[in-house]
Amino acid sequence: MLKLALVFGTRPEAIKMAPLVKACQNVSSWDTRVIITGQHREMVDQVLELFDLHADYDLDIMKHGQTLSEIAERTLKGIAGIFKEWRPDLVLVHGDTSTAFAAALAAFYERIPIGHVEAGLRTDSVYNPFPEEANRRLIDVVASWYFAPTEQAAENLRQEGADPKRIFVTGNTVIDALLSVVDESFQFTTPELKELDFSRPILVVTAHRRENWGEPLVEICQALLEISARSDLQIVVAMHKNPDIQSIMKGILGDDPKITLVDAPGYQEFANLLARCTLLLTDSGGLQEEAPALHKPVLVMREVTERPEALEAGTVKLVGSTKESIVAAVLQVLTDSELYEQMSTAPNPYGDGTAAVQICAILQEKYK
Numbered sequence: 001m002l003k004l005a006l007v008f009g010t011r012p013e014a015i016k017m018a019p020l021v022k023a024c025q026n027v028s029s030w031d032t033r034v035i036i037t038g039q040h041r042e043m044v045d046q047v048l049e050l051f052d053l054h055a056d057y058d059l060d061i062m063k064h065g066q067t068l069s070e071i072a073e074r075t076l077k078g079i080a081g082i083f084k085e086w087r088p089d090l091v092l093v094h095g096d097t098s099t100a101f102a103a104a105l106a107a108f109y110e111r112i113p114i115g116h117v118e119a120g121l122r123t124d125s126v127y128n129p130f131p132e133e134a135n136r137r138l139i140d141v142v143a144s145w146y147f148a149p150t151e152q153a154a155e156n157l158r159q160e161g162a163d164p165k166r167i168f169v170t171g172n173t174v175i176d177a178l179l180s181v182v183d184e185s186f187q188f189t190t191p192e193l194k195e196l197d198f199s200r201p202i203l204v205v206t207a208h209r210r211e212n213w214g215e216p217l218v219e220i221c222q223a224l225l226e227i228s229a230r231s232d233l234q235i236v237v238a239m240h241k242n243p244d245i246q247s248i249m250k251g252i253l254g255d256d257p258k259i260t261l262v263d264a265p266g267y268q269e270f271a272n273l274l275a276r277c278t279l280l281l282t283d284s285g286g287l288q289e290e291a292p293a294l295h296k297p298v299l300v301m302r303e304v305t306e307r308p309e310a311l312e313a314g315t316v317k318l319v320g321s322t323k324e325s326i327v328a329a330v331l332q333v334l335t336d337s338e339l340y341e342q343m344s345t346a347p348n349p350y351g352d353g354t355a356a357v358q359i360c361a362i363l364q365e366k367y368k
Contacts (some may be wrong), residue, residue, distance in 0.1 A: 002030045002367045005088040007079065009037030009061075009099030012174075012286050014047035015267055017094050019176035019356035020117065021053055027364065035082060037075045037099045038062045043241065046266045050181070057082050068098055068131055075102035083110050090145075090367070094118055094173075096136035096285075108142040117359065118172060119146035120153030121285075121306040128304055129285070130210055136306075145366075147359050149289070149350050150309045170358040171351015178271055178290050179353045186272040192262045193273060196234060201278040203233045203330065206264075207301060208240035209283040216321040217245065220301060221252035223326035228258045230327075231334060235259045236277070238270060279333060281319075281326070288316050289350040297343035299329050309349040314342055 004024055008017045014036070024032045033056040036044060041062040048055065059078035061071065075098065083106065091107040092115040093100040107114050116139050126134050140146065146162055148154040149172035157167050188194045196202060207220050228235055237253065239246050239261055246263075253259045265273065271290075274280065280291045283301040291298045292315035301321045310316040319329035333340055 002027075002090065002363075003086070003088040004030050004032045004363075005035055005082075005091045006032070007035045007037070007091060007093050007099065007103040008097075009039030009044065009059075009075070010097050011040045011043035011047055011267070013094045013097055013099065014040075014044045014053075015177045016118065016172070016174045016286070017092075018047065018051040018053060019173050019180070020092070020359060022051070023356040023360040024363075027360065033057070033086070033088070035059070035079065035103070037071075037078065037103075039071055039075070039097065039099045040241075043264070050266065050268055051177075071098040072102045075099055076106050079103050079106040080109070083107070083112065088112060090115060090363070092117060093139060096121070096132035096139070098131065098135060101135040101138055104139045104142055113144035114139070114142055115145035115147065115359075115363070116140055116143040117147045118149055118153075119143065120148040120150075120155075120157040120167075122153075122156045123304045123306045125304065128211060129302070129306070132285070133306065145363075147355075147362075149355070152309050168358070168362050170362075171353075171355040172289050173355040173359070174286055174289055175293050175348070175351045175353045176356050177267075178293055181268045181271045182275045182294065183272065186268070188269055188272070190262060190265050190269055192260050193236070193265065193269060196236065196260070198276050201233050201334070202276070203227070203235045203279050203281060204273060204277045205235060205237045205280075206240070206282045206284055206287065207237075208242065208245060209302065212283050212301065212321050213244070216301075217248050218252065219321055219323045220326060221249060223323040223330075224253060224259060225256060226323065226327050227330050228256050230331065233258070233278075233334070236273065237261050238264050238273075240264060279330070281330060283321070289348070292316070292346065292348040293350070293353075295344045297333055297340060299326070299333065301326060307350075313349045314346040315348060317343070 035057040036055045038060040061074040094117040146167045288307045298316040
């Protein structure tokens with residue numbers, strides 16, 4: 001019997017791992033267990049409930065104002081303790097969070113093979129995005145199996161010396177999760193979202209990256225004020241739980257009647273909001289994959305992206321985080337119908353929603 005551990009701690013990880021947990025649990029001959037760190041507490045609990053998942057181990061490491069070092073330390077110690085009680089044959093981690101890195105390191109110290117889901121993403125700088133770029137590179141150094149979302153990600157791994165026989169292009173499991181929760185008949189429960197007029201254009205905004213904290217976030221908010229003044233858009237800002245981010249956004253945007261500030265909605269609500277919006281403005285990594293699956297143009301408030309396939313496909317556009325560049329990019333997409341059509345209809349390079357099934361089948365073959 002294969003003893004398989006899937007580890008995650010943040011909301012994005014939980015969303016992306018949920019389809020894989022389900023697929024692996026369907027293999028009756030496997031002992032599949034879920035370890036969550038609680039790096040995001042409330043938000044992860046919401047995802048577990050949505051996908052009807054149960055955590056076999058919960059480290060509950062979340063503390064207000066926790067540092068990256070504290071997250072890594074508590075995760076490493078907690079998972080090491082679990083491995084002493086129950087030693088898996090394989091550990092699956094996802095992406096580039098501090099949870100994923102620390103879990104991979106804990107497995108490496110115990111000489112337990114590691115499978116990296118969403119492997120091979122790269123930018124040109126180890127500090128951008130921070131700390132995600134370093135995390136994903138370090139995980140791939142110690143991983144045994146690589147599940148790359150695209151051929152470009154797989155090529156990055158081959159160029160770095162990973163064994164080509166252990167690299168598999170599967171698409172991204174986030175598409176599996178997204179397509180499972182979007183529903184045309186979905187009814188919003190968040191009061192602010194219930195009041196939106198979906199017959200009018202809607203701009204959805206998310207901003208949380210560390211490189212955009214401080215002055216860049218102020219520029220982003222000022223850009224939204226100008227866009228509001230110069231367009232007929234309804235602007236919905238889904239605010240990160242971070243109180244410092246919320247303080248800046250509420251202070252600058254709170255009095256604009258055309259801008260709706262809402263605490264980050266649950267995943268199902270946000271996915272269905274995304275499905276009904278006109279345009280997405282974000283600094284997120286995962287949303288660069290999700291929004292194109294719903295045929296929504298994506299403007300990315302970053303200088304670089306680890307998802308060049310999206311740029312090449314034409315589904316996303318890098319716009320930076322200055323007021324002028326953001327305003328110009330949003331107004332251009334809204335007024336240039338040909339550009340909007342190109343971005344919204346370009347094929348999504350991140351898969352067709354079968355990544356979890358593919359990964360599970362690969363592991364069944366390798367661990368007969």
